[in-house]
Amino acid sequence: MRSYKNLFLWFFLLAALASVPFLLPVYWIMILTEILVMSMFAMSFNLLFGYTGLLSFGQAGFFGTGGYLAVLTLLHGSTSIWVALVAGVLGSGLIALIIGWLCVRRDEIYFAILTLGFGMMLFTIAHNWRSVTGGSDGLGNFSVPEVDFLGVVLTLADPKIFYFFVLIIVLLGTWLLSRIVNSPFGLLLKAARENSNRIAFIGANVRSLRLFAFVIAGALAGASGVLFAMFNRIASPEMLHWSFSGKVILMTLLGGSGVFFGPAVGAAIFFVLEHIITSFTTNWMIFLGIILVLLVLLFPSGVLGSLLETWGRIRKGHKL
Amino acid sequence: MLKVEDIHVYYGDSHVLQGVSLEVKSKEIVCLLGRNGAGKSTTMLGIVGVNPPRFGKVFLNGIDITKAAVYRKIRDGLAFVPEDRRIFAGLTVQENLEVAVLPPREGKRQWTIDRIYENFPLLIALKNRKGGNLSGGEQQMLAIARALVGNPLMLLLDEPCEGLAPVIVEELGKVIIGLKSEMPVLLAEQNAHFALSVSDRGYVIDKGVIRYEGTADDLLTNTEIQSRYLSV
Numbered sequence: 003m004r005s006y007k008n009l010f011l012w013f014f015l016l017a018a019l020a021s022v023p024f025l026l027p028v029y030w031i032m033i034l035t036e037i038l039v040m041s042m043f044a045m046s047f048n049l050l051f052g053y054t055g056l057l058s059f060g061q062a063g064f065f066g067t068g069g070y071l072a073v074l075t076l077l078h079g080s081t082s083i084w085v086a087l088v089a090g091v092l093g094s095g096l097i098a099l100i101i102g103w104l105c106v107r108r109d110e111i112y113f114a115i116l117t118l119g120f121g122m123m124l125f126t127i128a129h130n131w132r133s134v135t136g137g138s139d140g141l142g143n144f145s146v147p148e149v150d151f152l153g154v155v156l157t158l159a160d161p162k163i164f165y166f167f168v169l170i171i172v173l174l175g176t177w178l179l180s181r182i183v184n185s186p187f188g189l190l191l192k193a194a195r196e197n198s199n200r201i202a203f204i205g206a207n208v209r210s211l212r213l214f215a216f217v218i219a220g221a222l223a224g225a226s227g228v229l230f231a232m233f234n235r236i237a238s239p240e241m242l243h244w245s246f247s248g249k250v251i252l253m254t255l256l257g258g259s260g261v262f263f264g265p266a267v268g269a270a271i272f273f274v275l276e277h278i279i280t281s282f283t284t285n286w287m288i289f290l291g292i293i294l295v296l297l298v299l300l301f302p303s304g305v306l307g308s309l310l311e312t313w314g315r316i317r318k319g320h321k322l
Numbered sequence: 323m324l325k326v327e328d329i330h331v332y333y334g335d336s337h338v339l340q341g342v343s344l345e346v347k348s349k350e351i352v353c354l355l356g357r358n359g360a361g362k363s364t365t366m367l368g369i370v371g372v373n374p375p376r377f378g379k380v381f382l383n384g385i386d387i388t389k390a391a392v393y394r395k396i397r398d399g400l401a402f403v404p405e406d407r408r409i410f411a412g413l414t415v416q417e418n419l420e421v422a423v424l425p426p427r428e429g430k431r432q433w434t435i436d437r438i439y440e441n442f443p444l445l446i447a448l449k450n451r452k453g454g455n456l457s458g459g460e461q462q463m464l465a466i467a468r469a470l471v472g473n474p475l476m477l478l479l480d481e482p483c484e485g486l487a488p489v490i491v492e493e494l495g496k497v498i499i500g501l502k503s504e505m506p507v508l509l510a511e512q513n514a515h516f517a518l519s520v521s522d523r524g525y526v527i528d529k530g531v532i533r534y535e536g537t538a539d540d541l542l543t544n545t546e547i548q549s550r551y552l553s554v
Contacts (some may be wrong), residue, residue: 204396
């Protein structure tokens with residue numbers, strides 16, 4: 003019964019997302035594309051934060067690594083988007099494996115600071131290694147790749163086509179994450195979040211569990227970074243800055259870290275607010291800040307998390 | 323099965339266990355008795371490796387496991403139910419069991435989750451209840467059940483009846499005796515009457531040193547030991 007209802011929900015969501023390019027103006031298609039990209043980034047971060055209990059302040063490092071590797075591939079290697087995507091995902095996954103191997107030895111604030119430090123090291127590489135990364139100017143000037151879809155050659159320069167491309171990649175990433183979260187391994191991650199000492203008593207190695215989650219999160223952050231760089235036609239050092247990591251944390255808290263789709267809802271709220279507010283004031287940061295503070299105070303489990311809690315209470319027939 | 327040889331465990335600089343040796347043979351239930359603070363839990367934590375011994379050795383089936391990581395020892399067959407039960411409060415009863423499943427051991431009948439429900443019928447009705455919403459007794463049953471789905475070679479129980487109602491303690495005793503044909507049990511207990519009613523042998527620990535060793539009947543009748551080392 004439950005899975006039947008879930009299937010219906012998925013179908014509805016898919017139909018809505020697929021019909022969007024035919025209903026909305028290009029400006030909103032592009033905003034939605036950005037929301038999808040950041041949703042995948044935020045959900046991959048939440049595999050670490052919400053499910054495993056590790057607050058990483060360095061996810062932007064993997065996001066940016068993916069972006070730079072994809073652009074470098076397009077500039078110096080292949081012109082295929084698939085090769086660029088694979089390079090970005092594998093490269094950021096590998097960097098996550100190395101950094102994660104060191105970071106998962108600690109948790110809580112120590113883990114946060116370690117990831118912050120490594121993230122900023124990656125930022126510094128992107129910012130200072132001018133000959134390879136273009137320094138603070140970023141790395142652009144690549145020709146936007148084309149995709150061969152059943153014999154029809156489509157250019158990703160078209161916002162609608164790029165939207166569908168992003169949609170497919172994000173759906174794949176989301177499917178992978180939901181498979182992980184709902185597997186016995188996902189249960190182990192949740193158990194590890196509750197108490198990392200207890201987990202050893204059921205014969206699980208908490209470090210390998212965390213490292214696996216860290217690599218998956220890093221690789222998916224890298225995939226999001228590839229899409230982000232394609233979307234903006236540039237990979238820039240800001241993509242790796244800790245403030246970008248902070249943005250993802252904010253989105254996740256805003257939507258709800260305890261719910262699978264919470265980070266995606268947070269990303270949507272964040273971007274829609276940002277675009278609405280910037281349209282009538284240049285001091286948008288102040289207003290965005292005020293609204294975000296209010297949302298966090300009003301919805302302690304995140305917007306989606308709190309709504310689902312309330313819905314659950316209504317269904318059980320409790321008073322609000 | 324389990325052999326502990328002269329282990330010394332420290333908390334920082336304080337020398338808590340000063341050479342504890344004990345042995346649990348197969349098909350045997352052995353208890354470790356002592357007052358609060360005598361070193362029972364420290365012995366258990368030392369064996370499991372949460373606070374590993376600085377000197378001395380721990381053998382499981384003749385293999386030295388002293389230095390192995392905690393999760394390794396559990397996988398090697400040493401199940402441990404800690405003092406405060408430590409079930410996963412946010413997971414359901416079913417999920418608490420699912421996360422703990424380890425492959426079966428050769429020559430032993432497997433503890434599947436279904437078999438757990440047959441042996442702990444009380445857990446069936448609680449299947450979808452969150453671990454944190456169970457009573458103390460239910461949590462204790464779940465903690466033991468969770469240890470069993472790991473298909474261990476032996477079971478270490480640290481103060482299982484602490485804080486439980488007498489009826490539940492009686493129930494728990496039946497469960498422990500029922501395990502005897504399956505695997506040996508080492509039971510650390512303050513409640514000497516309970517522990518000796520289910521055990522074959524017992525050790526008495528005080529101030530980090532084993533003071534006495536004897537059969538359950540011997541210990542039950544030895545009033546001198548009881549009054550000196552146990553608050554009976």
